Amino acid sequence: MSVLVTGGAGYIGSHVVRLLQERGEEVVVVDDLSNGRTQRVGDARVLQLDLATDAAHPALVSAFAEHGVEAVVHFAARKQVGESVQQPARYWSQNVGGTANLLQAMADGGVGKLVFSSSAATYGAPATDVVREDGPAEPINPYGQTKLVGEWMARAAGVAWGLRSASLRYFNVAGAGWDDLGDTAVMNLIPIVFEALDAGRAPVVFGGDYPTPDGSAIRDYVHVLDLAQAHLAALDHLAADERPHDVFNVGSGSGSSVLEVLAVVREVTGVDVEPEVRERRAGDPPRLVADVSRISETLGWSTTKDLRDIVDSAWRARKA
Structure with a gap:
């Protein structure tokens, strides 16, 4: 099978590209290279392209035909929550406009399978500690809104012309599947802590008085390699006759x-991590964990790596 991966030179995308290559698939990477790196994708064909531009549609249709593309994995998007609040129009233009161009090109090019990179940000600030896919999706920032709209667009394309799609709502992704594919951005907890340690600063913990065992907020962390495997499981799922969920x-x-994560960082790095505890941030729930029964039952997927694996692999990649 030939698979086109948008954003495939980025952190998560490059893990999926490598797994696809390992199982013998032909891979075409589409990336604007604003954050991605071509050395991450091996011998995959790379098409440098901004999906939100007018040039995207004809370039994609041509790539689909040239490489016999049968499926798309769509990562390409802007993804910083704070930036999305400051620049909402840019996020709607890039994330929604880029997805619209991709879907139109898939319709015109006869490519009928899509795995869409969505986010737990679609849930907003849920009233429950454990969130299910059939619960309310009420995003509270433009980033989450654009991801939810992407899901709607994929579903609408299914009704309109038969697109088979699966949208994956990620929780907190970290770690590295290979030392050369570490996360180069400093936007999530573990890279932020590592950067603070390198600079000799105390990592900051927002909130020490939550109703949790140690007072710090609880989140669901997933190893990036497990996440990448979920994309392959979703691709395979799209070939099935019965697809009860999307x-x-x-x-x-x-x-x-957060304090448990810091304790593991201390064990892995050997650096004494003494955080600075500040007041809670507005809108941060005490606990946010995924209900993963649907993906386990439908795709047969579950995690294989724990928090220690995540921190250890992220630290090794950083040192490398």
Whole structure:
């Protein structure tokens, strides 16, 4: 099978590209290279392209035909929550406009399978500690809104022209499947802590008085390699005759507190991690964990790596 991966030179995308290559698939990467790196994708064909531009549609249709593309995995998007609040129009243009161009090109090019990179940000600030896919989706920032709209667009394309799609709502992704594919962005807890340690600063913990065992917020962490495997399981699922669901949580199904993460960082790095505890941030729930029963039952997927694996692999990649 030939698979086109948008955003395939980025952190998560490059893991999926490598897994596809390992199982013998032909891979075409589409990336604007604003954050991606071509050395991450091996011998995959790379098409440098911004999906939100007018040039995207003809370039994609041509790539589909040239490489016999049968399926698309769509990562390409802007993904910083704070930036999305400051620049909402840019996020709607890039994330929604880019997805619209991709879907139109898939319709015109006869490519009928899509795995869409969505996010737990679609849930907003849920009233429950454990979130299910059939619960309310009420995003509270433009980033989450654009991801939810992407899901709607994929579903609408299914009704309109038969697109088979699966949208994966990620929770907190970290770690590295290979030392050369570490996360180069400093936007999530573990890279932020590593950067603080390198600079000799105390990592900051927002909130020490939550109703949790140690007072810090609890989140669901998933190893990036487990997440990448979920994309392959979703691709295979799209070939099935019976597909009862099109949206899946991707997480571990259990939570770790911020202080628990710091304790593991201390064990792995050997660096004494003494955090600075500040006031809670507005809108941060005490506990947010994925219900993963749907993806387990429907796709046969579950995590294989724990928090220690995540931190250890992220630290090795950083040192490398």
